Amino acid sequence: MDEMVLVPGSTCQGCGAAMAARLTFKVLGPNLIRHGIPCCPDHVSKHPRAGSVFEAGGSSLTGTSRALKALGRTDIKAVAFYGDGGTYDIGFQALSAAAERNENILVITKDNEAYMNTGGQRSGGTPKYAETTTNPVGPKSRGKGEPKKNIPMIFAAHYVPYIATASVAFPEDLMQKVKYAKDIEGFRMILIQAPCPVGWRFDPAKTIELARAGVQAGVWPLYEIEHGTSFKLNYKPKELKPVSEYLKPQSRFRHMTEAEVNEVQGNVTTNWARLLKADEMKTVVL
Numbered sequence: 347m348d349e350m351v352l353v354p355g356s357t358c359q360g361c362g363a364a365m366a367a368r369l370t371f372k373v374l375g376p377n378l379i380r381h382g383i384p385c386c387p388d389h390v391s392k393h394p395r396a397g398s399v400f401e402a403g404g405s406s407l408t409g410t411s412r413a414l415k416a417l418g419r420t421d422i423k424a425v426a427f428y429g430d431g432g433t434y435d436i437g438f439q440a441l442s443a444a445a446e447r448n449e450n451i452l453v454i455t456k457d458n459e460a461y462m463n464t465g466g467q468r469s470g471g472t473p474k475y476a477e478t479t480t481n482p483v484g485p486k487s488r489g490k491g492e493p494k495k496n497i498p499m500i501f502a503a504h505y506v507p508y509i510a511t512a513s514v515a516f517p518e519d520l521m522q523k524v525k526y527a528k529d530i531e532g533f534r535m536i537l538i539q540a541p542c543p544v545g546w547r548f549d550p551a552k553t554i555e556l557a558r559a560g561v562q563a564g565v566w567p568l569y570e571i572e573h574g575t576s577f578k579l580n581y582k583p584k585e586l587k588p589v590s591e592y593l594k595p596q597s598r599f600r601h602m603t604e605a606e607v608n609e610v611q612g613n614v615t616t617n618w619a620r621l622l623k624a625d626e627m628k629t630v631v632l
């Protein structure tokens with residue numbers, strides 16, 4: 347597998363999204379047109395790139411996919427590399443419409459849980475209690491007040507062929523999922539946990555450690571959903587690690603009280619029990 351990413355330069359030290367790009371495009375190879383909407387890092391691969399405004403991400407990707415089909419170029423894939431803002435929020439409408447039409451596109455979302463390119467504002471992907479530049483902690487604010495939007499399940503509820511979550515700390519699992527999604531016909535989405543040392547405020551040398559802690563704590567579960575029902579949990583440790591091990595190294599959570607950490611722990615534990623049940627039944631009810 348050849349390296350398809352550009353020489354580092356447009357990314358910060360320890361950028362999880364750059365790692366996501368490296369692993370993803372290694373698997374996908376050269377034969378694709380990469381769609382980008384504003385996000386960081388964007389100039390991540392050697393492929394021909396088509397750019398659009400956030401709101402047109404899903405529709406312009408559709409255009410590329412249909413044009414390739416009309417030209418008989420089924421050897422070339424239409425692939426998006428978008429941020430959480432472009433997926434959860436600003437670009438959601440067109441992506442949802444593309445999913446509903448089951449367009450033949452592969453959407454890679456690297457989720458760094460905020461609008462990092464413009465200074466770390468909250469997004470629908472920001473978890474509760476995270477401090478962002480638009481949720482500063484103060485006498486009247488404990489950081490973001492709302493939970494992270496459950497976007498994998500929302501896209502799965504479009505009954506599309508393939509939705510998966512992945513993490514840069516589990517590269518074999520991530521690459522396996524990209525390989526599997528590559529040749530499926532129809533709408534595919536892989537949401538990759540991509541820690542951002544600048545926005546999450548942790549030591550850039552610890553990106554992988556932190557990503558792994560998130561998966562091991564059940565904060566970022568790794569799973570696959572096919573056709574909106576068939577469910578598989580890919581990483582099932584005997585016991586989850588405490589969420590505090592994931593929250594503590596990040597300064598965006600440093601204001602959290604013990605009660606708030608316990609609240610997060612309670613939610614993660616409940617959700618994990620649901621995921622285990624779904625895995626046992628091999629199905630998720632949407």
Ligand SMILES: Cc1ncc(C[n+]2csc(CCOP(=O)(O)OP(=O)(O)O)c2C)c(N)n1
Nearest residue numbers: 384385386429430431432460461462463464
């Ligand atoms: C309609 C619209 N709103 C806002 C912006 C400004 N903007 C450019 S990049 C960006 C942040 C993107 O965040 P995300 O998609 O999460 O990607 P990240 O930068 O975190 O990788 C924003 C808000 C824009 N370009 N267009």
